[in-house]
Amino acid sequence: MSELQDERARRLAKVEAERAQGRDPYPVRFDRTHTTAELHTAYGRIDAGAEVDDTVRVAGRLMLIRRQGKLTFATLRDGTGTVQLFVSRAVIGDERHAAFDDLDLGDWVGAEGTVMKTKKGELSVTVTGFELLAKALRPLPDKWHGLADVDTRFRQRYVDLIVNEEARRVFEVRVTAIEALRSFLKERGFVEVETPVLNEVIGGATAKPFFTHHNALDLDLTLRIALELPLKRLLVGGYEKVFEIGRVFRNEGLGTRYNPEFTMLEAYQAFADYHDMMDLTEQLVAHAAHTSVGTTRVGTGEAAVDLTPPWPRQPMLSLIREHAGVDVHPSMPAEKLERICDDLDVPHQPGWGPGMLVMEIYEKTVEPNLVGPMIVCDYPREVSPLARTHRDDPYLVERFEVVVLRRELVNAFSELTDPVDQRARLEEQAALRARGEEEAMDVDEDYVRALEYGLPPCGGLGIGVDRLVMLLAGVTSIREVILFPHLRPEAGES
Numbered sequence: 001m002s003e004l005q006d007e008r009a010r011r012l013a014k015v016e017a018e019r020a021q022g023r024d025p026y027p028v029r030f031d032r033t034h035t036t037a038e039l040h041t042a043y044g045r046i047d048a049g050a051e052v053d054d055t056v057r058v059a060g061r062l063m064l065i066r067r068q069g070k071l072t073f074a075t076l077r078d079g080t081g082t083v084q085l086f087v088s089r090a091v092i093g094d095e096r097h098a099a100f101d102d103l104d105l106g107d108w109v110g111a112e113g114t115v116m117k118t119k120k121g122e123l124s125v126t127v128t129g130f131e132l133l134a135k136a137l138r139p140l141p142d143k144w145h146g147l148a149d150v151d152t153r154f155r156q157r158y159v160d161l162i163v164n165e166e167a168r169r170v171f172e173v174r175v176t177a178i179e180a181l182r183s184f185l186k187e188r189g190f191v192e193v194e195t196p197v198l199n200e201v202i203g204g205a206t207a208k209p210f211f212t213h214h215n216a217l218d219l220d221l222t223l224r225i226a227l228e229l230p231l232k233r234l235l236v237g238g239y240e241k242v243f244e245i246g247r248v249f250r251n252e253g254l255g256t257r258y259n260p261e262f263t264m265l266e267a268y269q270a271f272a273d274y275h276d277m278m279d280l281t282e283q284l285v286a287h288a289a290h291t292s293v294g295t296t297r298v299g300t301g302e303a304a305v306d307l308t309p310p311w312p313r314q315p316m317l318s319l320i321r322e323h324a325g326v327d328v329h330p331s332m333p334a335e336k337l338e339r340i341c342d343d344l345d346v347p348h349q350p351g352w353g354p355g356m357l358v359m360e361i362y363e364k365t366v367e368p369n370l371v372g373p374m375i376v377c378d379y380p381r382e383v384s385p386l387a388r389t390h391r392d393d394p395y396l397v398e399r400f401e402v403v404v405l406r407r408e409l410v411n412a413f414s415e416l417t418d419p420v421d422q423r424a425r426l427e428e429q430a431a432l433r434a435r436g437e438e439e440a441m442d443v444d445e446d447y448v449r450a451l452e453y454g455l456p457p458c459g460g461l462g463i464g465v466d467r468l469v470m471l472l473a474g475v476t477s478i479r480e481v482i483l484f485p486h487l488r489p490e491a492g493e494s
Contacts, residue, residue: 004138011104011137018132025135030110033057037080040123043115051116051126058083058125059110059133061162063140067101074100076109076125084124085111091128100127106136106162154479155487167480173292173473174481178245178465180291181265184284190241190267195230197223197247201444203426204228204386207250208438210260223249227266228386228460229447232415235270235458236450243267245465256477257407260486263465272459273388273414274398278375281402281410281461282309285373285468292472300474303405305373311402313375316362324365330355330380330395337361351435355382355395372404385425385441387413404471412461419451 018025033056034042046052060078072087089097103109110133113125141163153160153167160167182192200219202209204226212221227244234242245265252258269276286307289296296307321327326340330353337357341348346364348357358380370376377400378390387397398414416422426443433440469481479485 007139008137011135014102014104015135015137018135023132025132027131027133030059030131030133031057032059032110035080036060036076036078036083039083039115039125040081043117044123046115046117046123048117048121049119051114054115055112055128056115056125057110057112060108061136062103062105062107062109065101065103065105070097072097072101074103074109076111084118084122085109085113085127085130086116086118086124087127087130091126092130096130100130103132104136104139106138106140107132108134108136151487154485155490157483170469170473170475170480171483174469177288177292177469177472178263180288181284181463181465182245184287185241185243185267188241190243190269191239193231193234193239193242193244194246195224195227195244197249199224201446202433202442203444203447204441205250206383206385206429206439206441208252210249210251225250226462227264228462229444231266231268232455232458232460233447233450235268236453236455240270240456241268254486256479257467259466259478259482262478262482265463265465266460268415268458268460270456270458273457274377274400274412274459277412277414277459277461278313278377278400279309281375281412281463282307282311285402285409285463288468289472298472298474299405303371305371305404307373307404311373311375313377313400315378316366316376316380317358317378319366319370319376320358320362322366323369324361326361328358328361330358330382353382355380359383367403367408368406370403370406372402373409374403376401376403384413385429386416386422388416389421407467407471408464409467409471410461410463413459415455415458415460417451417455417457419448422451423448 015025036058039056039058043052058076060076062074063077064075066073070089074085074087075082076085087097087100109130111125111127111130113127116126117123141159186192198221200221202222202225207225209222209225212223214221225248227246227248231242231244243266245263247261248264249261251260286296286309289298289307297304298307299305317329324344328337328340332354334354334357337354338348341357341361344361344365346361348360378396379399381389381395381397384397384399387399390396390398400412401408402410426441429441430443433442466478466481470478473481475481
C-alpha cells in the first residue's frame, strides 16, 4: 500500500473506533457561541496571564497540535481566523485528554471552555470539553512544503485554501472587489438584473460559443458569450441604468488570461456616450482597487501601475503611428494594409477587410507595449458591430478599451441605436459566419425588433472581472482568481 493509503486506513480505523464508542464522527451540527474573530474582539484586551470565567464554544479545523505530556496545545482555524486551544489532563481527565491527543491535523473539532491569555500574550481557550465534528481521512500537505504542484493547487482548490494563505488572500480580494463594483453602481442608481444564460442566437460579442440542446423544446441553444443584448433590451423597456455581474462562456483555449467560463460585469446607461463611460470606468475601477486592497497602486515591482483617475486617452490610430511608425486608416485599400502588415511582420489572413487588418496591426505592435492604464479609443467600424459609428469619421466607431499591464481590461461603446444600421452590420457578421468564421455573430431578429421600438442614446461598458482581480491581487494567471478553473482531465487517483 502507498503511504497515503496507509494513512487513510489508519484514520478510517479511528472513525470505526469512534462509532464503536457510540460517538458519531460526522455529527449533524455544533452550536458555537463565537467565531475566532469574535473571540479576539471580545477578549483580546485581557492581560497576559489573565483568565475569565465566561464559557465559550468555538469550532474549526485543527491546523497544529503540540503534545507535551499532560498538556496539549492546538491551533484551531475557522473562516475568520485562529485561536489556540489549551488542553490539560488535569481539566478534562486522562481519557478525554488521550482522545484529544488521538486527533489528527485536518480534523474539524468543536471545543468548549473558558478564555485565558498565556503569559506570552496568546489568546486561548482552556478546553473543558470537545467534540469531533468531521474526521479528515486524508492528511494535509506537509507544513513546510505546502501544496507545491500548481496543477494540484487548482484541481484541489479545497486543499489549496486550507494550507495556502496567499490563495485565501486572493479570494478575499475577489469577494471584496466584486462587492465594491456592485455597491458603486447601485449607489449611482444602476439596477442589478439577471438575464438568460441559454440563448437561441449567438450575439453580444465575437467569440466561439458552446452549444447545448433543450430536449423538451427540441431546440439547439448556446451558452451566452456576453451579457450585452438582453441588457440593452431592458433600456428599450424603460430602464435607464442597468448592470449584471454574471458568468459567460466562450469555447476557446486555456491560458494565463483565458478560461472557458469567466465573470463579466456589463453596465448600460441611457442618455450617455462613450466619454461618460470612460469617466464611469475610471471611477469604478479605482473604487474597486481602493476598497479591496487599500490603494490605487496595484501590481508588483516594475509591473505596478497607479489607477488613480484620470487615465490617458489615445486614439488607436495615433498609437499605431507612435509605436509602429506607420499611418494607417480603415479607409485604406486592404491590399495596401496587407503590405504594411508584411513589412511589420504582422500575420494576417486572406479575406480580411481593412478594419480587421488595422486591428491586427494594433494588437501586435501597440498593445504588448502598453503598461497603462490607457484608454484606447476610436476603433475600426468593421470589428465593432454593436458600437455607434463615430460622429467625426464613418470608418470608425465610438469604442474604447482599457489596457493595463498589456492586458485588455474593459471594452465599452457609445451604443448603436439605429435598427437599420444594426441589421446591416449583423448581416455582415452572419455572412462571415457562413464563410466559416466561428466567432462571428448571428442576426438576432428579436434584438433588431427591440431596436425598432426605440433604444435611447446610451453608453455601455464591459469589465472582465477575473482580469480585474488579477490586477488588484497582483497575480499573473487567471487560474489564481477563479476558485475552480477548468483543467485537463486528471490522469488518475492522487
